Amino acid sequence: MSINKRSSIVGVSLIAASLLLLQGCANKVAYQDATEVETTTIDFGSTDLQQIAAKMVDSVLTFPPIVQVTSERRPVMFVDKIKNKTTEHIDTESITDTISTRILRSGKFRFVDMTKVAEVREQLAFQNEGGMVKRDTAAQVGRQIGAEYMMYGNLSSIVKKSDDVKDVYYKFTLKVMHLESGIVEWSDEKEIRKQREKSLFGM
Amino acid sequence: MKCRNGFTRVLASLLLMALLGGCSTSGIEAIGRPDAAEVKKHLLIHSDALANKITISDMRTRETAGLLEVSLTLSNLTSSDKSVAYRFSWFDADEFEVEAGTDAWTPVNLHGAQSISVQGVAPNGSVKSYRLNVKGQ
Numbered sequence: 001m002s003i004n005k006r007s008s009i010v011g012v013s014l015i016a017a018s019l020l021l022l023q024g025c026a027n028k029v030a031y032q033d034a035t036e037v038e039t040t041t042i043d044f045g046s047t048d049l050q051q052i053a054a055k056m057v058d059s060v061l062t063f064p065p066i067v068q069v070t071s072e073r074r075p076v077m078f079v080d081k082i083k084n085k086t087t088e089h090i091d092t093e094s095i096t097d098t099i100s101t102r103i104l105r106s107g108k109f110r111f112v113d114m115t116k117v118a119e120v121r122e123q124l125a126f127q128n129e130g131g132m133v134k135r136d137t138a139a140q141v142g143r144q145i146g147a148e149y150m151m152y153g154n155l156s157s158i159v160k161k162s163d164d165v166k167d168v169y170y171k172f173t174l175k176v177m178h179l180e181s182g183i184v185e186w187s188d189e190k191e192i193r194k195q196r197e198k199s200l201f202g203m
Numbered sequence: 204m205k206c207r208n209g210f211t212r213v214l215a216s217l218l219l220m221a222l223l224g225g226c227s228t229s230g231i232e233a234i235g236r237p238d239a240a241e242v243k244k245h246l247l248i249h250s251d252a253l254a255n256k257i258t259i260s261d262m263r264t265r266e267t268a269g270l271l272e273v274s275l276t277l278s279n280l281t282s283s284d285k286s287v288a289y290r291f292s293w294f295d296a297d298e299f300e301v302e303a304g305t306d307a308w309t310p311v312n313l314h315g316a317q318s319i320s321v322q323g324v325a326p327n328g329s330v331k332s333y334r335l336n337v338k339g340q
Contacts, residue, residue: 035307037288037340050307058324067268105302106327108268 042168042196044090052172052190053098059188060176061106066186070108077103077176078112078147086157086170096151099174112147149185150177166196245275247292249338256281257313257337259321264333271325273333279313286312286340291323293330302326310340 038045060066069075079100082092103109127138153174160167175187238255246259261276271293279285288308293301305326311319321335 033308035290035304037308037310047307047310051309054307054309058322061270062267062272062324071268102305102326106270108270 042166042194044086044088044170048170048192049095049098051192052095053102055190056099056172056174056188057102057106060103060174060186061108063186063188066176074108074110075148076110076112076145077149077151078114080114080150080152082152082172082174083154085154087159088157090155092155095155095172100151109149110145112145148179150179151175152177164198167193168195169193245334247334247336249336253285253287253337253339257285257287259335260318267324269328271330271333273323273325275321275335276318277311277313277321277335277337278318279316282315284312284314286310287337288340289321289335289337292334292336293325294332294334295329296331298332301330308338 034046035050036047038047061070077100079096082096084090084092100111104111124139124141127133128141151174153172155170155172157171158169170192172190172192173187174189176185177183178185241262242259245262246257248254248257256279258278258280259275260278261274263274265272273291277289288310290306290308292303292306295301306323313319323333325333
């Protein structure tokens with residue numbers, strides 16, 4: 001076999017080997033069901049958020065004193081921040097967004113969005129004082145509806161670790177207060193406990 | 204004569220026991236057969252491996268503040284543990300799915316022959332019927 005022929009065979013083999021290696025390292029992206037049970041890590045995840053939201057919405061909508069109020073009218077509520085008392089970084093606004101969206105879509109409550117007050121004020125000023133909007137089409141200032149109820153709560157956790165096991169317990173508490181009287185009309189909790197065990201070879 | 208009376212009594216007891224045995228139900232019948240029409244209507248099992256191994260019973264509904272509320276019993280018919288996930292699907296009067304894909308799968312570990320209570324509340328007042336979806340984790 002000539003030297004040229006041998007070196008070309010070696011070259012082709014090298015290219016084929018590198019192609020195989022590169023293929024082995026390639027990333028694979030696939031869409032998944034957003035409502036699927038997710039257990040990638042023990043940290044707070046989408047399944048925890050969805051379970052908390054489902055429990056809270058079902059509970060508030062079927063609590064007898066709340067049922068009595070919502071069967072006659074659609075009270076206005078505002079959502080306060082959920083205190084994150086865990087050691088993890090958790091976007092608690094995302095939990096309240098899911099809860100308030102589901103409650104709103106049930107047709108039982110209406111909401112005022114306190115995160116948009118500055119933008120609404122700016123728009124009302126533009127319509128009423130800017131001189132660019134027809135007077136009879138401008139939204140009037142001072143006509144907004146005040147919230148009757150406030151929703152608030154907190155998320156706490158207890159984490160315990162040993163060499164082989166990590167145990168995380170989450171407790172989400174949510175309350176609805178009648179603003180005028182200061183009475184807490186409804187409250188409920190959702191507990192979640194997850195455990196991660198190291199496999200035999202620590203993988 | 205005494206002997207004949209004793210024989211008659213034993214025969215009567217055996218007959219009674221046979222009759223009572225005929226009236227009793229097996230465990231599955233008491234829970235609700237997976238192939239029963241009412242179970243088929245409200246239960247959809249997404250995994251072949253779980254077919255005829257998981258069933259529902261005691262399906263009850265009521266309306267709370269105009270929302271359909273469902274309560275049922277989810278049972279493991281086998282003697283081994285089953286890790287399953289369930290979620291409700293909700294349908295309006297025209298059998299259109301309401302708020303499709305918003306209910307999340309809830310994981311649950313069912314021990315051998317264990318039954319648990321499962322409850323759900325419809326997302327809005329247009330819901331008229333429901334289905335429980337079950338699959339393996």
